[in-house]
Amino acid sequence: EPEVTQTPSHQVTQMGQEVILRCVPISNHLYFYWYRQILGQKVEFLVSFYNNEISEKSEIFDDQFSVERPDGSNFTLKIRSTKLEDSAMYFCASSGGFSYNEQFFGPGTRLTVL
Amino acid sequence: SQQGEEDPQALSIQEGENATMNCSYKTSINNLQWYRQNSGRGLVHLILIRSNEREKHSGRLRVTLDTSKKSSSLLITASRAADTASYFCALIYNTDKLIFGTGTRLQVFP
Numbered sequence: 745e746p747e748v749t750q751t752p753s754h755q756v757t758q759m760g761q762e763v764i765l766r767c768v769p770i771s772n773h774l775y776f777y778w779y780r781q782i783l784g785q786k787v788e789f790l791v792s793f794y795n796n797e798i799s800e801k802s803e804i805f806d807d808q809f810s811v812e813r814p815d816g817s818n819f820t821l822k823i824r825s826t827k828l829e830d831s832a833m834y835f836c837a838s839s840g841g842f843s844y845n846e847q848f849f850g851p852g853t854r855l856t857v858l
Numbered sequence: 859s860q861q862g863e864e865d866p867q868a869l870s871i872q873e874g875e876n877a878t879m880n881c882s883y884k885t886s887i888n889n890l891q892w893y894r895q896n897s898g899r900g901l902v903h904l905i906l907i908r909s910n911e912r913e914k915h916s917g918r919l920r921v922t923l924d925t926s927k928k929s930s931s932l933l934i935t936a937s938r939a940a941d942t943a944s945y946f947c948a949l950i951y952n953t954d955k956l957i958f959g960t961g962t963r964l965q966v967f968p
Binding site: 775777779786787788789792794799800802833835837839845846847848849850851852 | 861891893898899900901902906946948953954955956957958959961
């Protein structure tokens with residue numbers, strides 16, 4: 745069964761460093777998303793991406809964040825200058841065909857900012 | 859707030875019993891999705907129910923939606939220890955973003 749994959753599973757970085765989180769969505773899916781979950785808190789929407797551009801972004805997704813689909817399979821989230829409060833689990837999700845469909849999540853990348 | 863509110867926050871049952879979790883919301887939705895999350899792991903999609911649907915089944919899972927009461931329930935029948943996880947309802951309004959609630963922590967004792 746096709747699934748969303750994410751790498752790395754765990755990333756440790758120093759405050760102020762740039763990180764890139766990678767995701768391979770389910771092939772033939774058209775809609776891509778990033779969410780994050782701070783430890784012990786609820787899952788929060790960051791950004792949605794369709795047709796090579798951002799469809800919607802939350803207040804969390806400020807100028808330090810960017811997303812890219814550099815080729816036909818990868819979908820990346822970049823945090824330019826990490827802060828302590830960026831420590832969280834970051835989930836990629838994808839959805840196929842039409843909007844408002846099921847979103848399938850990857851296993852997540854645990855980002856720890858020291 | 860647009861998020862769903864799950865009830866109860868925590869639920870402990872014995873294997874074989876049924877588990878019911880509820881999700882209430884305040885404004886009209888496009889659809890509602892239930893997810894499971896094992897501790898520290900990813901989110902597993904369980905069921906999507908659209909605003910024009912009242913009930914859906916998938917294996918031991920049954921989801922209902924009452925749009926007049928703005929509430930949904932997830933029933934897990936004949937629970938197993940492996941069902942131990944957190945369960946979230948996630949709402950879709952008029953855009954694609956999922957808005958998650960705080961979840962119900964289910965513990966199933968063997």
